[in-house]
Amino acid sequence: MPKVNHIMQQQISEILTTLAPLSSARTKKHYISQGVREPMFGVPVGVLKPIAKPLIGNQALAEGLYATGNYDAMYLAGMIADVDAMQPADFWRWIGRADCYMLSDFVVAVTLAETDFAQTVADEFINDSGEFVQSGGWSCYEWLLGSRKDHEFDPAHIQQLLHLVETTIAHKPLVTQHAMIRFVVAVGVSYLPLHLQALHTAAIVNQLLNTTPTKKPLYADPVANITQAINKNRIGFKRRHVRC
Numbered sequence: 001m002p003k004v005n006h007i008m009q010q011q012i013s014e015i016l017t018t019l020a021p022l023s024s025a026r027t028k029k030h031y032i033s034q035g036v037r038e039p040m041f042g043v044p045v046g047v048l049k050p051i052a053k054p055l056i057g058n059q060a061l062a063e064g065l066y067a068t069g070n071y072d073a074m075y076l077a078g079m080i081a082d083v084d085a086m087q088p089a090d091f092w093r094w095i096g097r098a099d100c101y102m103l104s105d106f107v108v109a110v111t112l113a114e115t116d117f118a119q120t121v122a123d124e125f126i127n128d129s130g131e132f133v134q135s136g137g138w139s140c141y142e143w144l145l146g147s148r149k150d151h152e153f154d155p156a157h158i159q160q161l162l163h164l165v166e167t168t169i170a171h172k173p174l175v176t177q178h179a180m181i182r183f184v185v186a187v188g189v190s191y192l193p194l195h196l197q198a199l200h201t202a203a204i205v206n207q208l209l210n211t212t213p214t215k216k217p218l219y220a221d222p223v224a225n226i227t228q229a230i231n232k233n234r235i236g237f238k239r240r241h242v243r244c
Contacts, residue, residue, distance in 0.1 A: 012064045012073075015051070019072050022047050031071065035100040035175075040071035045244060048072070052079040052244075059085040066094060071103070078107035079244055083114040088121050095125065095136050101175045104132040105139035112136070113143035113242045119153075126161075131173040138179035142186040143242050155193045162187060162194065162201045170208045181205060181222050188226035192236050199226055 019041050028042025055061060059082040066077035074097075091112050098104040112118050118140055125137025141161065145153070165180045172180065184205060188198030202222035229235055 008060060008064050011061060012068065015065065015076070016068065016070065016073060018051065019043050019070075019076075023072075031102065034102055036071050036102050037099055039069060043072045045075070048076050048079060049244060052076055055080040057082045066097065069097070071100075074103060075107055078111045081111050083111060086111070086115065088117055088124075091115075091121055095130075095133050098132045098136065101132060101135050101139075101178065104136035104175075105179055109136045109139035110143055110242055112140050113147065118144055126164075131175045134172070134176045135179040138176070138183045142179070142182045145183075145186040146190045146237070147239050147242050149238070150192055153191065158187060158191060158194055159197060162197055166201055166204045166208075169205055177209070184222045185225045188222070189229040189235060190237055195226075195235060199223065202226055 022043045023041035024044055024047075025042070027044045028040065031040060031042055055076075056079070058080055062077040062081040065073040065080075068074070091108060094111075095104060095108045098108055109122075112121055115121075122137045122140035122144070125133050125140065128134055128137070145158075162184065165184055169177055169180050184198055184202050187194050188202060189195075191198070202225075205222055229237070
């Protein structure tokens with residue numbers, strides 16, 4: 001990790017001072033309901049965007065902001081990070097500090113999805129024992145499938161991941177279940193080669209989780225989500241950008 005010099009530390013302090021009065025009680029309440037922990041201000045993402053714009057690509061600043069442990073600063077770090085300057089070890093360091101799925105799935109995973117080594121690291125995350133690390137891995141695939149062309153994926157490997165969902169999801173923590181279900185939906189909606197397989201997996205997931213009512217997923221019915229995309233003629237959908 002790059003060292004934070006005096007000038008950079010001053011800039012980080014100024015950014016934190018700027019963010020503090022931009023907090024929203026409603027946003028903070030929502031973040032808390034989603035498992036985000038203090039310290040945080042509760043700044044809406046839309047408010048962060050104009051602050052991030054002139055800072056994009058400043059990796060040293062991104063590292064400094066992420067290291068503060070303040071949720072809003074960490075989210076901003078993901079928005080401005082220079083992914084070309086980051087290595088797998090950097091993402092392991094980032095995921096190690098992610099103490100909620102809003103960081104693992106929407107900061108680390110999203111940023112990782114813009115790298116050339118995203119699938120390799122995502123696989124490593126999935127095989128880790130930490131719930132937020134696993135969640136970040138499954139979420140990274142969600143973002144990848146929803147933005148990259150189908151030929152960039154090995155269908156045999158995606159099929160293996162679907163099988164892994166079927167055989168392990170019932171025993172995973174809620175946070176990991178949440179990400180696994182979103183992965184299945186992403187395959188069903190955005191990855192045409194395994195659309196039907198994803199529907200099959202989604203049905204199995206529903207059956208498994210309905211038999212374990214104490215471990216209900218944090219996400220809606222995956223079959224219903226894929227079916228809704230079918231009805232809206234959105235099968236094969238790909239987004240243009242991953243990060244905000």
